[in-house]
Amino acid sequence: METVVDAQDLSLAFGATKALDGLTLSASAGAVTALLGPNGAGKTTFIRCCTALERPHSGSLTLFGQSPGSPDVLSRIGLMPQATGAWSGIRAEELLRYLSRLYADPQPVEALVDLLGIAPFARTPYRRLSGGQQQAVNLAGALIGRPSLVFLDEPSAGLDPRARRLTWDVVRRVRDAGVAVVLTTHDMVEAAELADHVHIVDRGRVQVSGSVSDLASHGSLEDAFLTHTSGDR
Numbered sequence: 001m002e003t004v005v006d007a008q009d010l011s012l013a014f015g016a017t018k019a020l021d022g023l024t025l026s027a028s029a030g031a032v033t034a035l036l037g038p039n040g041a042g043k044t045t046f047i048r049c050c051t052a053l054e055r056p057h058s059g060s061l062t063l064f065g066q067s068p069g070s071p072d073v074l075s076r077i078g079l080m081p082q083a084t085g086a087w088s089g090i091r092a093e094e095l096l097r098y099l100s101r102l103y104a105d106p107q108p109v110e111a112l113v114d115l116l117g118i119a120p121f122a123r124t125p126y127r128r129l130s131g132g133q134q135q136a137v138n139l140a141g142a143l144i145g146r147p148s149l150v151f152l153d154e155p156s157a158g159l160d161p162r163a164r165r166l167t168w169d170v171v172r173r174v175r176d177a178g179v180a181v182v183l184t185t186h187d188m189v190e191a192a193e194l195a196d197h198v199h200i201v202d203r204g205r206v207q208v209s210g211s212v213s214d215l216a217s218h219g220s221l222e223d224a225f226l227t228h229t230s231g232d233r
């Protein structure tokens, strides 16, 4: 499998807080790579480095062999952030149409609206959508540019069981189409369902990596999480 994300020994501090402290990991095309770790472990900071919203103070980070902010890289990645406070009055479908115009070869908006069950709230202003409806629109926004690499920051947090399964189906479909999927989750069931490769992150670095069955060989994935994380910052 082609390595798409290659992070070596990344460090980034905010004042005295070491958000990343020697983080090393990789992610491949056609695979779901899950980052598990306690609140504040550095997962979102890592994603922000990959999307060029933050810059590591040291270490090396390449996406498709290039630096994160390069125009070629930016055109090939999608991001579903945890929260998108920026959107307010724009209707869900208008937002997707706007985002689609930013890409050379976008997916048809109608196809994504159907795939993610957005039709019933397509004309609702973004700020009036429920949390789960916003998540569906955010996922559509991440996929609309046909990315080769997509970052999903807690894609199913707060979703009802049916919406969660729909999200999982979409993630699998995207992975099976050859996309590199990097996701964070606190849901061990989700990680076990989706992840081809898991990195358990604590205090800014990867503590242990492997497949779900590797990590759960002495118990459950949650046991591995609890063994390899302290939760102390």
Ligand SMILES: Nc1ncnc2c1ncn2[C@@H]1O[C@H](COP(=O)(O)OP(=O)(O)OP(=O)(O)O)[C@@H](O)[C@H]1O
Binding pocket: 014, 017, 018, 019, 037, 038, 039, 040, 041, 042, 043, 044, 045, 046, 233
């Ligand atoms: N812009 C910032 N300024 C100051 N501190 C920050 C900033 N961004 C992140 N941090 C700190 O860096 C650490 C890592 O945060 P990060 O958001 O990466 O964690 P996370 O693993 O994504 O957590 P969660 O599971 O809660 O989403 C935390 O201590 C956080 O408070």
